[in-house]
Amino acid sequence: MESSKEAILVGATGLIGNSLLEQLLHEQVYSKVVVIVRRQLSRTHPKLTQIVTDFDDLEAHADEIKGDVVFCALGTTKSKTPDPEQYRKIDYQYPLDIARIAQQNGATQYHLVSSIGADPSSSIFYSRLKGEVERDLQKVPFKSIHIYRPSLLDGDRKEHRTAEGFMTGFMRIINPLLIGGLKKYRSIKAKKVASAMIKQSLIKHSPGDPFSPFIYPSDQIEALS
Numbered sequence: 407m408e409s410s411k412e413a414i415l416v417g418a419t420g421l422i423g424n425s426l427l428e429q430l431l432h433e434q435v436y437s438k439v440v441v442i443v444r445r446q447l448s449r450t451h452p453k454l455t456q457i458v459t460d461f462d463d464l465e466a467h468a469d470e471i472k473g474d475v476v477f478c479a480l481g482t483t484k485s486k487t488p489d490p491e492q493y494r495k496i497d498y499q500y501p502l503d504i505a506r507i508a509q510q511n512g513a514t515q516y517h518l519v520s521s522i523g524a525d526p527s528s529s530i531f532y533s534r535l536k537g538e539v540e541r542d543l544q545k546v547p548f549k550s551i552h553i554y555r556p557s558l559l560d561g562d563r564k565e566h567r568t569a570e571g572f573m574t575g576f577m578r579i580i581n582p583l584l585i586g587g588l589k590k591y592r593s594i595k596a597k598k599v600a601s602a603m604i605k606q607s608l609i610k611h612s613p614g615d616p617f618s619p620f621i622y623p624s625d626q627i628e629a630l631s
Contacts, residue, residue: 410437411607414471414508416501417479418443421559422519425600426477427454435608440473442504461500464507471507475515475607478504479600490531498539505546514549517603522557522590522624544619552606557624558593589625598631605630 413430417423418441430439431451440455441447442464447456457467464471482496505516518540523530526537540553560578578593602622622630 411435411475412438412440412473413607414440414442414473414476414504414513415479416442416477416504417481417519418447420479420481421596422556422599423477423479425597426479426603429597429600429604430477433604438473440471442467442471461495461503464500464503468507468511471504472511473508473513475517476504476508476513477517477603477607479519481519494535497535498542501539502542502546505543505548509546509548515552515607516543516546516548516550517552517607518543518554519599519603520553520555522555524553524555540619550611551619552603553619553621554599554603554627555621555623556594556599556627557591559596559599560593589628590623592624592628594624594628595631599627602627602630 413436415423415426415430418427427439427441427449430436431453437453438455439451439453440457442457442459442461444458444461446458447454457470459467478501480496480501482493484493487493487496501518508516520540521533521536523533524536524540525533526541528534528537543551543553606620606622
């Protein structure tokens with residue numbers, strides 16, 4: 407069996423993050439899971455360590471943000487975070503702050519949940535922001551960086567989102583019609599994204615492998631899960 411790893415997880419309360427947490431806790435290779443959260447999780451487990459903090463104060467916890475692999479599923483929505491500056495902090499600044507701290511503490515891999523259409527030159531605020539964090543994450547010298555670009559996420563959300571609920575149902579109907587190059591637009595189960603991230607984190611990359619970032623469109627994530 408591969409030697410044990412320690413994971414750092416941010417965004418554990420979201421759709422993908424919650425699935426990541428559960429799967430990491432049940433993955434034998436991971437002996438410790440450090441989650442960074444704003445509020446204490448009700449979840450308990452012998453492997454689980456929680457760092458409860460204001461994300462603007464991450465440096466105060468720098469000595470605790472240690473692990474081999476970082477999983478970032480942090481993100482927000484305009485309805486939850488209407489202030490553009492705060493939105494940018496959550497989707498851009500915090501993922502990069504955690505990346506720098508973790509890498510300085512010895513982390514070798516970073517796995518980022520981005521989005522289909524991520525592009526730093528996009529005229530769409532959300533797509534541009536995702537593209538910017540992808541771009542700037544590559545400036546942090548991890549041994550490997552893995553970027554996942556899922557399409558519409560399918561799963562049981564804690565909060566009710568009428569529009570997304572409608573779209574999820576609609577996509578379940580038309581998914582089989584999206585073939586060939588359109589496969590990447592099919593909706594995807596959040597738990598499959600989490601599964602693919604963990605599987606890729608367990609692959610040993612040799613010195614001859616192409617340099618990261620490794621970028622996975624939604625259809626490739628589906629195939630990896």
